[in-house]
Amino acid sequence: MDYQPIDRFGVIGNMDTVALVGMDGSIDFLCFPFFDSPSIFARLLDHERGGFFQIAPMLDRVRHRQMYLPDTNVLFTRFLSDDGVAEISDFMPLLPGQHCIVRRVKTVRGEIRFRAVCAPRMNYARDPHHVEIVRDGAIFSGLTAGNAALRLRASVPVYESDGTVIAEFVLHAGDTATFLLEEDQSPAESPSAAPDYVAHAFKETVDIWRRWIAHSTYRGRWREMVNRSALTLKLLTSRTHGAIVAAPTFGLPEVIGGTRNWDYRYTWIRDGSFTLYGLMRLGFMDEAAAFMKWIENRCSGLSPDGTLQIMYRIDGSHDLGEEELPHLRGYMGSKPVLIGNAAHRQLQLDVYGELLTAVHVYDKYGQPISHDLWMNLRTLVDWVSHHWRVADEGIWEVRGGRREFLLSRVMCWAALDRAIAIARRRSFPAPLDRWQRVRDEIYDDIFAGFWSQRRSAFVRHLGGETTDASALLMPLVKFIGATDPRWLSTLRAIEEDLVDDSLVYRYRSDRAPDGLAGSEGTFCICSFWYVECLARSGDVDQARYYFEKMLGYANHLGLYPEELGPSGEHLGNFPQAFTHIGLISAAHYLDRALSRRDA
Numbered sequence: 001m002d003y004q005p006i007d008r009f010g011v012i013g014n015m016d017t018v019a020l021v022g023m024d025g026s027i028d029f030l031c032f033p034f035f036d037s038p039s040i041f042a043r044l045l046d047h048e049r050g051g052f053f054q055i056a057p058m059l060d061r062v063r064h065r066q067m068y069l070p071d072t073n074v075l076f077t078r079f080l081s082d083d084g085v086a087e088i089s090d091f092m093p094l095l096p097g098q099h100c101i102v103r104r105v106k107t108v109r110g111e112i113r114f115r116a117v118c119a120p121r122m123n124y125a126r127d128p129h130h131v132e133i134v135r136d137g138a139i140f141s142g143l144t145a146g147n148a149a150l151r152l153r154a155s156v157p158v159y160e161s162d163g164t165v166i167a168e169f170v171l172h173a174g175d176t177a178t179f180l181l182e183e184d185q186s187p188a189e190s191p192s193a194a195p196d197y198v199a200h201a202f203k204e205t206v207d208i209w210r211r212w213i214a215h216s217t218y219r220g221r222w223r224e225m226v227n228r229s230a231l232t233l234k235l236l237t238s239r240t241h242g243a244i245v246a247a248p249t250f251g252l253p254e255v256i257g258g259t260r261n262w263d264y265r266y267t268w269i270r271d272g273s274f275t276l277y278g279l280m281r282l283g284f285m286d287e288a289a290a291f292m293k294w295i296e297n298r299c300s301g302l303s304p305d306g307t308l309q310i311m312y313r314i315d316g317s318h319d320l321g322e323e324e325l326p327h328l329r330g331y332m333g334s335k336p337v338l339i340g341n342a343a344h345r346q347l348q349l350d351v352y353g354e355l356l357t358a359v360h361v362y363d364k365y366g367q368p369i370s371h372d373l374w375m376n377l378r379t380l381v382d383w384v385s386h387h388w389r390v391a392d393e394g395i396w397e398v399r400g401g402r403r404e405f406l407l408s409r410v411m412c413w414a415a416l417d418r419a420i421a422i423a424r425r426r427s428f429p430a431p432l433d434r435w436q437r438v439r440d441e442i443y444d445d446i447f448a449g450f451w452s453q454r455r456s457a458f459v460r461h462l463g464g465e466t467t468d469a470s471a472l473l474m475p476l477v478k479f480i481g482a483t484d485p486r487w488l489s490t491l492r493a494i495e496e497d498l499v500d501d502s503l504v505y506r507y508r509s510d511r512a513p514d515g516l517a518g519s520e521g522t523f524c525i526c527s528f529w530y531v532e533c534l535a536r537s538g539d540v541d542q543a544r545y546y547f548e549k550m551l552g553y554a555n556h557l558g559l560y561p562e563e564l565g566p567s568g569e570h571l572g573n574f575p576q577a578f579t580h581i582g583l584i585s586a587a588h589y590l591d592r593a594l595s596r597r598d599a
Helices: 197-213 223-235 269-281 285-299 350-365 371-387 406-426 432-449 469-476 485-498 524-537 540-551 577-598
Strands: 009-013 018-022 026-031 039-041 052-057 063-068 075-081 084-091 100-119 129-134 137-142 150-154 159-161 164-172 176-183
Touching (some): 009 075, 009 084, 084 197, 100 197, 129 159, 129 164, 137 164, 164 176, 176 197, 223 577, 285 371, 350 371, 350 406, 485 524, 524 577
Antiparallel strands (some): 026 039, 026 052, 052 100, 063 075, 129 137, 150 176, 159 164
16 A cells, blocks of 8 residues: 555654654654654655655564553554564654654564665655765765755664665564664764663653643543643644644645645644643643743734734744645645645634633633733734724635635634733723724624524625534634524534534535635534534533544544545544644533533
8 A cells, every 4th residue: 555544643753843653664754853844754745755764574464553652652553463573662752952763663572574764855855865874874964955964873784775774684572673863963972872862761751741741630531532632732832932833744635636735834823822722721831831922922023014924833933935846746646735835824813813812811820911912912902903894714714715704703703802801800901992892893793794594593704605614613702602592593504504423514615615626524623613512502412422423533543633534534634733622622611511410
């Protein structure tokens, strides 16, 4: 099989980048040394050209298993056959200043021959490189300026073949071999050269992950899945900048063979705000504080008109120019493969409501926000108060022209409502009378303009008659009561239009064109929003039923993509922070609702 489906991958990382490790023992995707660096392995997007790092036993009729060491992001891949049992433990050390992948191979039973192949392809597989075999492994040096050199340390002999480094070796029961791939620090000596480095780094990394997840305050019914989601979100959080990437991958399609193949290795204001809220619910205040600092820095550099971009690079820089990689065939033939993201130029008014909601929660339950941040937020809210009627591209980043979207209007209401609450709680200076007048005007406008008498529902955009799953956020942000008759009839319309069992479409592109060719799968976070809306409306048993069915769509490690295809296959970038945020939020509320009812 040329392409492993994305649901057959686990992820490891060090909060600077993430690698996807397949059940066949191959690292098929890695941008190095940072999330938004060029890829060095991208076989996931092109089996021949992309590059990979595979270690596998040379056995027939192998059965594969994968698991995380509990409460960690240390991954074990196991190979079982009639001739023996082998396993690989993969992790990235969390020691300061290191960018390193550790792969430890072990024969558990039998006598097994292994083959290791390290085939990096620099700069998105665009640039050539040179290989030098050295005493303890090999050095890969890019032949184009800007490519970092890589060093492979191996405890077994290696040889080079056409730019690829290969090792073949035999391990008896109990024997191990190690491979470390890192930035070459020559002429300085790397800490990984120490004879006890692997054992020390393994223990230290396990301890760090377990100490971190022990701070989770979640003690509910789905602790294992919630903790796995939290650990995944932590992997997607930059330890340097505090920013949270939407996903660590680019180019993975929303439908096989389609063109919706975006780059998600950036920080969306929306996604980051939801993530901050989700982590705070679990008691992770340090991560919330780090992201709030990142937000404060972005707010100190507003555009001349007083607005934010909808997304940034993890270091806060603005340039996300979109570019095609025509030499890559794409995941299962899905082209174009794109890096960068042109949506950063879009106007998406909903981000201000999501941002102010997160700030409101942080200021109330975390630390009081600073004077400087408030003054910049006041500028943002003033801009919203004057521009809330403007058409935009909306939460789903449509590329078919701007409209007046329901959720954009609702989130403008939320931005003003949360800003008023912060100002009153903290006695901050603000034009409260004007803000309150505009907030109420937006409220009345939504009921007058977006309510369809024919559908008995709030519709996707002004003048339309279709529904949109983003409306599920209306009760979640307290715009409307979850048992309000208008909301319940809207929920029924969404079920009629967009819900298949527990699976929820964002919208139907055949009824609501978005300017893009083709269709897409069901959107995972919408399914978790739907669960939470059911629970809040009082249908707790049905909410639990659908929630637990959605748990079955995770992969074998509890990881979720952006979307699910017609046969439940994973689609879109992976793992998707947005989906794991939705799971945490739904589990948190559903637990409380079930406990209240049972009491």
